Amino acid sequence: MRNILVIYTGGTIGMVKDVTSGALKPFDMQKIYEVLPVLRKINCNIETYQCDPIIDSSDMNADKWLLLASLIEDNYSKYDGFVILHGTDTMSYTASALSFLLKNLAKPIIITGSQLPLGMIRTDGRDNIISAVEIAANESVTIPEVCIFFDNKLYRGNRTTKINAEYFEAFYSGNLPSLAKVGINISYKQHLILPQPNDVLFVYHKLCNDVIIMKIHPAISKEYLNAISNIPNLKGIVMETYGSGNAPTNEWFLQGIKKIIDKGVMIMNVTQCKAGSVEMGHYQASCDLKDMGVISGRDITTEAALAKMMFVLGNFNDRKVQKELLNSNICGECSI
Numbered sequence: 001m002r003n004i005l006v007i008y009t010g011g012t013i014g015m016v017k018d019v020t021s022g023a024l025k026p027f028d029m030q031k032i033y034e035v036l037p038v039l040r041k042i043n044c045n046i047e048t049y050q051c052d053p054i055i056d057s058s059d060m061n062a063d064k065w066l067l068l069a070s071l072i073e074d075n076y077s078k079y080d081g082f083v084i085l086h087g088t089d090t091m092s093y094t095a096s097a098l099s100f101l102l103k104n105l106a107k108p109i110i111i112t113g114s115q116l117p118l119g120m121i122r123t124d125g126r127d128n129i130i131s132a133v134e135i136a137a138n139e140s141v142t143i144p145e146v147c148i149f150f151d152n153k154l155y156r157g158n159r160t161t162k163i164n165a166e167y168f169e170a171f172y173s174g175n176l177p178s179l180a181k182v183g184i185n186i187s188y189k190q191h192l193i194l195p196q197p198n199d200v201l202f203v204y205h206k207l208c209n210d211v212i213i214m215k216i217h218p219a220i221s222k223e224y225l226n227a228i229s230n231i232p233n234l235k236g237i238v239m240e241t242y243g244s245g246n247a248p249t250n251e252w253f254l255q256g257i258k259k260i261i262d263k264g265v266m267i268m269n270v271t272q273c274k275a276g277s278v279e280m281g282h283y284q285a286s287c288d289l290k291d292m293g294v295i296s297g298r299d300i301t302t303e304a305a306l307a308k309m310m311f312v313l314g315n316f317n318d319r320k321v322q323k324e325l326l327n328s329n330i331c332g333e334c335s336i
């Protein structure tokens with residue numbers, strides 16, 4: 001029998017009705033079998049861990065990701081798989097960060113949550129938890145990846161984006177199809193799942209917080225770029241550009257970007273589109289960026305690009321190594 005650790009970080013999923021007041025309040029993870037007795041029918045041993053305090057995922061940050069990574073490291077040999085219950089708002093960021101921090105991951109880490117609390121009749125949380133545990137406990141298919149399971153689909157976590165605040169289909173993976181689909185059976189797409197690593201797990205314990213996301217928009221101004229270039233200690237920018245990597249071509253914009261790069265700040269170009277890739281040099285509007293040394297994020301999501309920058313700039317000091325890593329596919333977050 002597989003041993004699974006279910007970690008509850010917080011978020012909508014864990015809300016249940018207080019029997020006396022009827023109000024929604026966070027559930028006690030120890031009582032998971034009382035809330036979801038059906039979990040006993042899955043052929044695995046479930047143990048639980050509740051983060052203290054539990055948080056709305058809008059309070060997620062680098063320190064909490066490092067704690068989660070350490071928690072998995074400390075429990076890695078004891079369990080065959082991990083399920084993380086997490087708010088949906090920053091789930092894609094957390095999945096991305098863990099995918100970089102946990103090198104040579106050989107066991108499934110399935111992150112899930114819900115749009116409606118477990119305590120509500122039409123909750124999507126019930127099905128999400130059940131399938132996430134089933135996938136983490138599967139003895140014939142072991143997924144050595146940090147995944148998000150949501151609305152009957154298993155995604156590579158660092159390829160996802162939250163796209164809906166209303167419907168159950170909350171996540172989208174525009175550049176990589178789902179790794180598995182749940183229907184009558186769970187059908188896995190083996191050719192998309194990462195291979196088992198050849199080495200043992202290595203956990204990184206640092207992340208750099210001196211990074212920002214800068215969205216290009218038609219009202220962008222010289223003052224905005226100046227303000228960014230004056231941010232103390234800034235080390236990395238995820239620059240969300242138009243379409244296949246395009247940005248304004250006027251002189252003040254290009255000079256502003258050059259000034260930032262000359263200060264030693266790494267800039268990664270990612271697209272604002274939900275699918276497709278940056279192709280710097282395809283249009284004139286991105287040729288200059290390429291010449292200045294802006295790094296192409298290719299088909300990476302903004303969430304994964306931010307986590308990648310925090311990881312690379314936090315753990316490697318040599319600029320050449322940083323550039324090489326930012327240019328490469330580290331853990332399936334982008335296509336080569």
Ligand code: ASP
Nearest residue numbers: 011012056057087088089
């Ligand atoms: N605000 C909540 C969170 O992200 C929303 C959710 O769980 O869906 O923690």
